[in-house]
Amino acid sequence: MSGAFRTMAWQGDALLLLDQRVLPGVESMRRCTDPSSVADAIRTMVVRGAPAIGVSAAFGLVLAVRCAWKKGRPWRRAFDEAATELAGTRPTAVNLFWAIDRMRREAAALPDDPAAAFSRLEESAVALFEEDVAANRAMGAHGAKLLPAHGSVLTHCNAGALATAGYGTALGVIRSAVASGKRIHVYVDETRPFLQGARLTAWELMKDGIPCTLITDTMAASLFAAGKIAAAVVGADRVAANGDVANKIGTYGVAVLCRAHKVPFYVAAPVSTIDRKLPTGKRIPIEERDPSEVTHVMGKRMAPDGVHVYNPAFDVTPARLVSAIVTEKGVLKPPLANALQKLFR
Numbered sequence: 001m002s003g004a005f006r007t008m009a010w011q012g013d014a015l016l017l018l019d020q021r022v023l024p025g026v027e028s029m030r031r032c033t034d035p036s037s038v039a040d041a042i043r044t045m046v047v048r049g050a051p052a053i054g055v056s057a058a059f060g061l062v063l064a065v066r067c068a069w070k071k072g073r074p075w076r077r078a079f080d081e082a083a084t085e086l087a088g089t090r091p092t093a094v095n096l097f098w099a100i101d102r103m104r105r106e107a108a109a110l111p112d113d114p115a116a117a118f119s120r121l122e123e124s125a126v127a128l129f130e131e132d133v134a135a136n137r138a139m140g141a142h143g144a145k146l147l148p149a150h151g152s153v154l155t156h157c158n159a160g161a162l163a164t165a166g167y168g169t170a171l172g173v174i175r176s177a178v179a180s181g182k183r184i185h186v187y188v189d190e191t192r193p194f195l196q197g198a199r200l201t202a203w204e205l206m207k208d209g210i211p212c213t214l215i216t217d218t219m220a221a222s223l224f225a226a227g228k229i230a231a232a233v234v235g236a237d238r239v240a241a242n243g244d245v246a247n248k249i250g251t252y253g254v255a256v257l258c259r260a261h262k263v264p265f266y267v268a269a270p271v272s273t274i275d276r277k278l279p280t281g282k283r284i285p286i287e288e289r290d291p292s293e294v295t296h297v298m299g300k301r302m303a304p305d306g307v308h309v310y311n312p313a314f315d316v317t318p319a320r321l322v323s324a325i326v327t328e329k330g331v332l333k334p335p336l337a338n339a340l341q342k343l344f345r
Ligand code: MRU
Pocket: 048, 049, 050, 051, 093, 156, 157, 158, 159, 160, 163, 164, 168, 169, 170, 196, 234, 235, 236, 237, 247, 248, 249, 313
């Protein structure tokens, strides 16, 4: 929550989502009044970022119950159908499935009365929203201590207020460091192909007055070589039980650069991003997105028609390259498998 904008807002009968596809040029809210419109918003990247899609899906389920209630239909079936639709939107960020499962568990204990079910599920979704902001603030406080008193850090993609219910994970750490008096400058990877860095992270940081410099992804290595990067901080879409981290495509390259240049590589992620069921990152499903994201930039074709395209949206950074994972419960240090096990004990 930078205070300057809202990623999402619950209105009791609708979920408002800041349309991230048209930022930074246009600030417009998309109004979702049924679960399918929330699913569509997640699929088409109106809302994106692991925690933000989890919280949005929770409100999508509340809307499913509300729609059934208003039409005089039994709410449980509508809830289950919406859960299936929302779970099919994006495969990599585990927060989506975590939020749906949590709402499912709450729903199982509720009465058949739709008004009562609606109000209890609404409370649960609002709690999920508030817990996410609180987790980000806590991560910020823990992670700020890791950053230098004065120096430049690199971030990749957008793990800010836009990617969460507010404040951000990686950007939350940076925000807290700046708020504590540290003089941090941020190098922002543009993050091809969807340009989350250029369009979203640069926008967020500038709104907060945090000094930043935008670079193309190809420029990061030369900055490391010149000794200009003191640390990298990124978010995560899924963390496996051994500490392997799935995040935006290109994150693995940043981690390799950090290791080659003896610079710490930090991951900021709430506990809801940890998937204890997956022993390693090898089985994390990696979303492949439309080739047009690679062949086109902002709607303009840049590559020959018909060219073969590979467009994975995420990659997996092995645990051995991760210097620490910052969670709301504290900072996990290697060996990460042990630290993660301890966290859940
Ligand atoms: O495809 P996106 O924009 O949803 O990918 C987002 C990321 O990879 C973020 O770094 C991640 O979700 C962490 S957000 C706090």
